[in-house]
Amino acid sequence: MDEATENGGGPSGALEPAAIVEAIRASSAAAALCCRSALSSRFPRADIAALVGASGAADLRLIEGRTETYYFSELSMTRAYAVHLFHVAEKDPLRMVAETVREESRLYPRPTDLRTFLDPPFGLTPSELAATVGALELQEEGRDIAQVRASNGALYLYCTSYLVPALALSLAEWIEVGQKDNP
Amino acid sequence: MAQIFGYSGKILRVDLTTGKISTDETLKYKDFIGGEGMSMKIMWDEVDPGTKAYDAENKIIFGTGPLCGTGVPCSGRTNITSLLPTSPFNGVSSSHMGGYFATELKYAGWDMIVVEGKAANPVWLRIEDEKVTIEDARWMWGKGIFDTQAMVASFMGKEAQAAAIGQAGENMVNLSVIRTGASHSAGGHGGVMGSKKLKAIGVRGTGSVKIAGDRKDWMELDKFMMSIIGANNQMVVPTTPQPWAEFSDKSSRWTARKGLFWGAANPPVETGECNPKDMQSVGLRTQKAIFDLGPGAEKYTVRMGGCSHCPIRCHSQLKVPQLEKYGMDPYVANTCVGWSGPRGVMFNGIKDFDGHGEDSNIVGNAIGTTLADDYGVWCNYAQIGRDLKYCWDKGVFKRVLPADEYASIPWEKLVKGDATFLIDFYDRVAFKKGEFSHIGDGSAAIALRWGLGDDYWNDKNGKLWTRGGYPVHHSNEAGAQVGALISCFSNRDAQNHSHMNFIGSKLPIKIQKEIAGEIFGSPDALDPPNDYKPMNTFKARFAAWALKRSILHNSLTVCNWMWPMSVSHDKERGYRGDTGLEAKFFSLATGIKMTEKELDEAAARCFTLFRAITVRQMGDADLRAGHDHMNKWITKADKDKEGKEIPQFTPGTIQMTEEDMALAQTMLYREFGWDEKTGAPTRASLEMYGLAGVAEDLARRKLLPS
Numbered sequence: 104m105d106e107a108t109e110n111g112g113g114p115s116g117a118l119e120p121a122a123i124v125e126a127i128r129a130s131s132a133a134a135a136l137c138c139r140s141a142l143s144s145r146f147p148r149a150d151i152a153a154l155v156g157a158s159g160a161a162d163l164r165l166i167e168g169r170t171e172t173y174y175f176s177e178l179s180m181t182r183a184y185a186v187h188l189f190h191v192a193e194k195d196p197l198r199m200v201a202e203t204v205r206e207e208s209r210l211y212p213r214p215t216d217l218r219t220f221l222d223p224p225f226g227l228t229p230s231e232l233a234a235t236v237g238a239l240e241l242q243e244e245g246r247d248i249a250q251v252r253a254s255n256g257a258l259y260l261y262c263t264s265y266l267v268p269a270l271a272l273s274l275a276e277w278i279e280v281g282q283k284d285n286p
Numbered sequence: 287m288a289q290i291f292g293y294s295g296k297i298l299r300v301d302l303t304t305g306k307i308s309t310d311e312t313l314k315y316k317d318f319i320g321g322e323g324m325s326m327k328i329m330w331d332e333v334d335p336g337t338k339a340y341d342a343e344n345k346i347i348f349g350t351g352p353l354c355g356t357g358v359p360c361s362g363r364t365n366i367t368s369l370l371p372t373s374p375f376n377g378v379s380s381s382h383m384g385g386y387f388a389t390e391l392k393y394a395g396w397d398m399i400v401v402e403g404k405a406a407n408p409v410w411l412r413i414e415d416e417k418v419t420i421e422d423a424r425w426m427w428g429k430g431i432f433d434t435q436a437m438v439a440s441f442m443g444k445e446a447q448a449a450a451i452g453q454a455g456e457n458m459v460n461l462s463v464i465r466t467g468a469s470h471s472a473g474g475h476g477g478v479m480g481s482k483k484l485k486a487i488g489v490r491g492t493g494s495v496k497i498a499g500d501r502k503d504w505m506e507l508d509k510f511m512m513s514i515i516g517a518n519n520q521m522v523v524p525t526t527p528q529p530w531a532e533f534s535d536k537s538s539r540w541t542a543r544k545g546l547f548w549g550a551a552n553p554p555v556e557t558g559e560c561n562p563k564d565m566q567s568v569g570l571r572t573q574k575a576i577f578d579l580g581p582g583a584e585k586y587t588v589r590m591g592g593c594s595h596c597p598i599r600c601h602s603q604l605k606v607p608q609l610e611k612y613g614m615d616p617y618v619a620n621t622c623v624g625w626s627g628p629r630g631v632m633f634n635g636i637k638d639f640d641g642h643g644e645d646s647n648i649v650g651n652a653i654g655t656t657l658a659d660d661y662g663v664w665c666n667y668a669q670i671g672r673d674l675k676y677c678w679d680k681g682v683f684k685r686v687l688p689a690d691e692y693a694s695i696p697w698e699k700l701v702k703g704d705a706t707f708l709i710d711f712y713d714r715v716a717f718k719k720g721e722f723s724h725i726g727d728g729s730a731a732i733a734l735r736w737g738l739g740d741d742y743w744n745d746k747n748g749k750l751w752t753r754g755g756y757p758v759h760h761s762n763e764a765g766a767q768v769g770a771l772i773s774c775f776s777n778r779d780a781q782n783h784s785h786m787n788f789i790g791s792k793l794p795i796k797i798q799k800e801i802a803g804e805i806f807g808s809p810d811a812l813d814p815p816n817d818y819k820p821m822n823t824f825k826a827r828f829a830a831w832a833l834k835r836s837i838l839h840n841s842l843t844v845c846n847w848m849w850p851m852s853v854s855h856d857k858e859r860g861y862r863g864d865t866g867l868e869a870k871f872f873s874l875a876t877g878i879k880m881t882e883k884e885l886d887e888a889a890a891r892c893f894t895l896f897r898a899i900t901v902r903q904m905g906d907a908d909l910r911a912g913h914d915h916m917n918k919w920i921t922k923a924d925k926d927k928e929g930k931e932i933p934q935f936t937p938g939t940i941q942m943t944e945e946d947m948a949l950a951q952t953m954l955y956r957e958f959g960w961d962e963k964t965g966a967p968t969r970a971s972l973e974m975y976g977l978a979g980v981a982e983d984l985a986r987r988k989l990l991p992s
């Protein structure tokens with residue numbers, strides 16, 4: 104899904120490539136991805152992919168979506184954040200939730216508080232989130248995603264490839280209850 | 287006198303029995319760094335074994351260190367060392383407070399204050415640079431700490447800093463504090479001040495602290511430190527995903543984000559996302575009110591406060607107008623257990639009371655904090671609430687309280703979560719009213735008085751760590767054997783964050799393990815959260831390092847709630863911090879060149895001396911059996927839903943085993959060179975640390991391990 108841009112030499116000094124690079128950097132500085140379609144409408148004659156690739160700007164990165172390409176600059180945005188925005192832009196909450204949960208179970212490791220997805224940058228509504236959780240239980244995308252509930256009722260999701268149920272439960276309990284008892 | 291750097295060079299000595307005020311030289315104790323280390327040396331030299339906390343012969347030492355007052359980030363801490371009344375053998379112990387007292391003391395030209403004796407009538411100590419007087423405190427006596435501070439300010443001016451006790455300290459309630467500023471409390475030694483009839487110390491300093499090193503080097507180092515410092519507890523990851531951050535963790539103290547405010551400021555101040563590249567926003571990173579009290583606290587937050595020379599500011603300062611209903615000042619401040627300790631007394635939680643609706647929790651917390659801080663009652667790291675619950679659940683109060691006293695306590699408020707219960711509760715404790723007030727004697731004392739046996743000590747919900755009467759504090763629940771070991775040595779809760787400022791950084795485990803490997807020799811020094819493995823030597827090294835760094839920080843004096851800087855938020859540094867920063871600052875400040883290793887060795891000397899004092903006070907070299915022995919709930923296997931035991935070291939259980947912890951202690955003793963069987967310092971280890979005289983003394987008393 105995501106690849107680094109090629110850092111080739113390009114027509115440095117040409118107006119359009121520089122403007123495209125700046126547009127991507129400006130978007131990232133404003134905490135947004137820059138879509139190829141938006142760049143195309145601003146620079147209708149330009150081959151965006153080719154120009155970005157040839158720009159020599161080592162900070163630029165892209166993420167390929169289903170029908171869209173998203174650019175960002177690592178000068179002001181990390182890949183991790185860009186991936187969150189990418190999921191939001193792709194309007195695929197099922198995949199967004201599943202992949203975020205998988206990543207947190209693998210990386211930290213920890214189960215993911217469901218309420219995370221109500222907040223920025225995810226921004227699901229409570230009903231969207233409920234529908235997503237329901238769908239995860241039924242669909243293939245959620246085959247490795249399980250639920251666990253802390254004793255205060257908070258619902259967490261985790262990926263069974265990285266966390267066993269007892270560990271996921273104890274971590275959720277620690278985050279919700281234990282940690283607050285041990286400040 | 288030759289110019290002295292870092293240190294002011296002078297120790298103030300006050301004998302309240304004779305009224306004698308004298309000066310001592312700091313540097314004769316320089317092998318013990320400052321603050322806690324030097325205080326341990328003075329306690330060893332001058333307080334005989336068998337002395338009790340409230341005896342005139344006990345001393346109470348207010349200590350700063352060579353970094354205090356220099357501007358090193360987070361260096362405004364005061365270390366207080368004395369015998370501890372809650373310890374069943376009156377063990378020596380240290381408490382700490384922040385605020386501006388320590389820096390003011392340095393600016394007045396003093397590194398430490400050693401108070402001994404006992405005044406005939408209430409007094410307070412007035413320090414204005416060189417001028418030191420013992421003043422009449424008859425009009426302060428009987429007042430709460432807020433009024434006492436106001437009186438000190440009226441005598442000395444608002445620039446003066448005051449450390450004072452409330453009614454709890456005056457009445458020698460074992461669980462009492464010494465407080466400075468609005469919210470900086472040192473728990474445990476308030477009663478010692480009370481026993482000496484010393485109500486307060488006011489200090490005003492107009493001098494400065496001189497630094498030996500080159501100014502440019504100093505500024506460079508300071509700038510570097512500021513480039514790696516995180517949020518409170520050196521958490522280096524924000525709570526919510528941020529464009530600048532690779533990682534996030536909802537339980538981080540780096541709470542800043544767009545749309546989050548100090549809501550009661552005028553006009554409200556937005557924390558913003560606090561990109562670490564913007565050094566000016568460091569003080570906005572930790573919006574601690576919402577961390578400690580929940581999202582409802584945002585609109586009550588006026589600002590964050592803290593200690594001198596601290597860019598982090600972890601004390602929430604709130605305006606809670608509802609407090610006026612109870613005749614209390616609406617301005618209230620605190621941090622961490624300063625909030626949760628009093629809240630813990632309400633063991634059923636704080637529910638909707640007095641029409642406060644969804645803000646009941648904030649109002650209840652504010653009531654509790656105001657009372658505890660004014661009377662000066664210590665929560666023993668929230669143990670007072672757990673003791674209350676145990677005694678309630680087990681019918682102890684019904685058994686030990688006279689019937690009329692029992693009937694006079696508004697239990698129904700406690701049960702239904704009405705926080706006005708706290709008004710009654712703190713009044714009884716601070717003024718020692720009735721049998722119930724003995725809850726303020728501390729856990730070891732109530733166990734004896736009320737006949738609480740094994741069930742009490744081994745109660746998992748009670749969280750008492752040893753029979754010393756103090757609770758868990760960042761122990762196995764977060765730090766596996768490393769945390770468990772750290773909790774075994776103090777004569778009170780460990781108050782050690784050296785390990786937690788690393789383990790709790792919120793970085794992914796892979797990065798943390800790499801860093802652990804670099805500092806402690808193997809990634810195995812650190813286990814993933816709640817997925818513990820049996821003991822190994824690298825964990826022992828980690829625990830020994832954390833113990834050394836804690837006493838080092840309390841000696842320098844810098845904040846152990848931030849230091850050491852073992853990690854950072856800086857991706858370009860691979861999230862590495864710099865564990866050599868203390869030594870670099872120490873060398874530049876004092877002109878005494880010390881490497882990281884040498885400073886750690888000096889800290890090990892201080893810690894070994896503390897250990898030797900404990901041996902001498904207990905009159906028994908077998909500290910493994912008599913002092914370090916953990917209560918059984920820590921090593922008891924959990925059970926699953928079917929009642930089957932879950933073996934330790936299974937993912938998801940944090941329980942330890944007796945055998946493994948015995949091995950852990952052996953390995954830890956070895957790290958310090960102590961006797962592996964008893965955990966007591968040996969002659970060889972004492973001599974290695976330059977403590978031959980201590981070895982001689984212990985040998986004479988037959989307290990060296992054979």
Ligand code: SF4
Pocket residue numbers: 360361362384385518519591592593596597598599600601845847848
């Ligand atoms: S982090 Fe908090 S306790 Fe530590 S120095 Fe700063 S304000 Fe004080």
